[in-house]
Amino acid sequence: MKRIRTYLAIISLIAMPLLTLAQAGSQIVPAVVPLPVTITPSTDFFFIIPTTRIVATDHSLNKIAELLNGYVMACGGKPLSKVAAAPTSNFISLAIDSAGIPDKEGYLLQIDNRSIRCVGHDASGVLYGLQTLRQLWSAGAHKLKVPGYTIADHPRFDYRGMALDVSRHMFPVSFIKKYLDVLALYKFNTFHWHLTDDQGWRIEIKKYPQLQSVAAWRNETLIGHKKELPHHFDGKRYGGYYTQQQIKEVVQYAADRQITVIPEIEMPGHASAALAAYPSLGCTGGPYKTATFWGVFDDVYCAGSDSTFLFLQQVLDEVMELFPSKYIHLGGDECPKTRWKVCAKCQQRKKMLNLPDEHALQSYFIQRMEQYVNSKGRHIIGWDEILEGGLAPNATVMSWRGEEGGKAAIAQKHRVIMTPETNCYFDYYQSLYSQEPLAAGGFTPLQKVYGYEPLAGSTDSATTTYLAGVEGQAWSEYYTSEAQAMYMIFPRALALAELAWTPADQRNYGDFLGRLRRQTSLLLTEKLAYDPYFDDITYTAASQSGALQINLHSSLPGSEIRYTTDNTTPTWQSALYTSPIEIKNTCTVKAVLFNKQQQPTGRLFQQSFRIHKAVGASVILQNKPIDRFNPGNTTLVNGLFGSNRYNDDQWLGFSGNDLQAVIDLGRIQRVERLALGVLNYHWQRMWAPVTLLLLASTDGEHYTELYRQDSFPVNGINKLEVKVKPVQAQYIKVIGTNKGVIPAGEYGAGGNALLLIDEIVVE
Structure with a gap:
């Protein structure tokens, strides 16, 4: 393997100039995603023809050789014969050399006019070399044309994940396999399978048959967005589950493609489906039902009952038999403490353990389950809420509510996977065009995914040590078909793939788009209904x-x-x-x-x-708006109105705080009309102001009330077009009194109400 090491030395000297040329628009770098670390082109071509042979002396590569044959045949080629020794030419060799290829999952791909040689640090590296090869070749009549390259490559992060939620909408095994095929193509190594939630339990547990007969089914499903009131339902029973045999089939299919499947079994929240099957696991004893709409629900597993832990341990026993992954995801997110606060068993547990609050009780719950998982030789992953009340000793944190959870976990020397919803949630809209299919909310365009840099600017050495990688989330509330799921996930997943694989200083969005456009035929071959509109205006x-x-x-x-x-x-x-x-x-x-x-x-x-007197005017806010929406003062006077999707950066939001804005028109002017909009979506925790006041002043000190409104009946945007008695004014003050704490019985009870306002029109 001296030849391999020589190539690595040469490549390290010439790679950066080549990449610079590619990023400047050169076609030297091929349309490969994710971008390899080093690429050396040649003028050679190799043709894969029916007489080409596959050479793989290592028996561990037999399955990968079979996959290569499948890839060749999918492009119209003929199956290739496998031989034990390399002929003088016209062959594709597969080999492992951990010493010659020092980086885990790394590979060296050499293509000339005589052969293709793919050498990996391990089997994963060999497979990833072949995935690069697939993106290089072009199909002809019973042959594949491959341009000459030497590519030395390895991943940036150890953990490169994509999730899929099958609880809200379930997808058949055939789709799961197709999904895994595409993940392998773009060098993801982890499939996070979200199997249980309020809306359905999707994994067969033999010890608890009612998880299949009851928890796996819901009576009907919400139609439209949950923010729309009244809620409408389809009236159709929905559900299903994967048998243990199907689970084994998927796990093996993934393993053949060097993908680890990590199951997620939600606890202590998101438990409505399980409680419907076994009501004694809840604090009230039920009755419960599998949820028919989306959200966070008060009924969770009882933390004071030992039978809850016995149930979950026995469930995990079967789960761990099916999934050989080192990690088991326990959820741990969005667990309301409403029931625990009034549950005698939970309060007794809290008192017995001398816990300060219910957050500490949740920490106890997760730590107790972690101890059980650890006793089986496994480790847990949990969403960043598991930090609340004290982090479980060996847990990996999946940071989704921004980066703060990840930073806190790293400070405690815990492994972290970054998946902030602002950049990595693929149930959010990917454009602001009205033609986009219904989505959860938020706005995550392709460029925003690609431009994400985990823990950017951190100089702490612990960041490198404990930052395992990144993951994209595919929540399925609004994935009502396989085609829509693919449309929402791709090509954003390709941007994440490059973020996870390619060194940060070699990534360039323009270059990525050029390679992505040249991936079209491959995406069509994979029958991906991906979003093609990333170049739209x-x-x-x-x-x-x-x-x-x-x-x-x-x-x-x-x-x-x-x-x-x-x-x-x-x-x-x-x-x-x-x-x-x-x-x-x-x-x-x-x-x-x-x-x-x-x-x-x-x-x-x-x-x-809409052009009006206040466009471009100075605005002073008494309270700071929240960053989730556009925090800029100019949002209120930029001539643009917010949409009912509230994701277009045209809404100013306040969490629990009042709105008080003063607009300076620059000079005294005649004012006779005011307009604005406020959002009223209680199912998104958005509440119209208790009182809205519009006032005017000539000196900024003494104000006259122009208008007052105390009722906002519309579910959605309440548009105010107010004609007032003409008045001379330089300053317009808008005061909106926040609802404050969301009242009991309402969605999100006990949390802060959001007050959202858009353009303030002055005419």
Whole structure:
């Protein structure tokens, strides 16, 4: 293997210039995702033809050789024969050399006109080399053409995960296998399988048959978004579960593709389905039912009853028999303490253990279950809520509510997987176009996923030591079909794959998009119903006194944007966008992207702008808005209204705090009309203000009340268009009294109400 080591030495000297050329737009770097660490091109080509032989002397690579044959045949090639010794030419060799390829999961792929050699540190490395090979070849008549390259590659992170929630919507084994195939193609090594939740229990547990007959089924399913009231349901019984034989089949299928399957069995919250089957496990004794809509529910496993722990231990016994993974995910998130606070058994447990509060009781619950899992030679993973009340001694933390949980866990020397919802949740909208299918909320475009850098700026050496990797989340509340699931997950998962694999200083979004566009035929071969609209037109708006500057953008090279401001649909003859559009009057901007062939591509862009006296004015806020929504003061006076998806950065949000905004118009002016919108979605914890006051002043000290409203009946956006008695004013004050704590009986009871407001129009 001296030849391999020589190649590594040469590659290390020339790789960076090659990557620089690629990022500048050169075609030297092929359309491979994730981008390999080093790439050396040649002028050679190799042709995989029916007489090509596969050489794999290591028996551990037999399955990978079979996979290679499958990949060849999927592209129209003929099956290749496997031989024990390499001929002089026309062969593909597979080998393991842990000394020559020092990095775990690393590989060296050498392609010339005589052969293809794929050498891995381990079996995973060999497979990943072949996944790169698949992305290099192009199909012809009974042959595959492969350009010459030498590629030395290894992953950035040990943990590269994608999840799938099958509790809300269940997917057949055939889909799970297809999903695993695509994860393997893009070098993910972990499949996090979310198997239990309030809406359904999806794994067969032989000791508890009612988990199959009761917990696996719900009476009906919510139609539309949970924020919409009244809730509507389809009236159809829904459910199912994976048999233990099917679980074994999936685990083996994943293992053949070097993917570890980590099961998630939720506890102590998200337990409605299990409680429906075994009501004695809850604090009240029921009756309970499997949830038919989405959310967080007060009924959880009773922390004061030993029978709860016995049940979960016996469940995990069967789970651990099915899943050989080192880690078992126990959930631990979103567990309300409402029932525990009034449960005699839970309070007795808390008193007996001298625990200060119910958060500590949750910590006890997780630690007790962790001890059991550890006794079986395994370790647990939990969502970052398991930090509350004290972290279990050996737990890995999956940080989803931002990065703070991950930072806190690292400070305690715990292994961390970063999966912040702002960047890694693929149930969020990926564009703001109205044609997007119904999604959970939030806005996570492709660029936001790709641009995420875990714990950016950290100089603590512990970060490197304890940051295991990243994971993308695929929650299925609104994944109502296999096609929609794929549309929502891909290509965002490809951006995460590159984040997880490629060194940070070699990643470049423009270069990634170029390679992604050239992945189209491969994605079609894999029959992925992925989102193709990542090059669609987007915009930014800069406000100035009484006007807006609108910037239109597209990432499609060589394209042109044609636009109108008269509400007509643009054509090739419409105005060509070359510089920011100045908007001085209320209008709708429409734009269409045209490709190099002067053909329209993508979707019609349209955005309305309302110009009024306060556009671009100075705004002073008494309380700081929360970062979850756009925290900028100018949001209130930028000529843009928020949508009912509340994910477009046009809403200003306050958690538990009042809104008090003062707008300075710059000079005394006549004011006779005010307008604004407030959100009222109790099922999203969004409450309209108890009282809304609009006031005016000439000096900023003495205010006159112009309007007051105490009732907001609309579920959704309450739009106020208020005509007031004309008044001279320079300052407009808006006061919204927050609901404060969400009352008992309402969704999210006991938490802070959110008050959301959008554009304040002054005319």
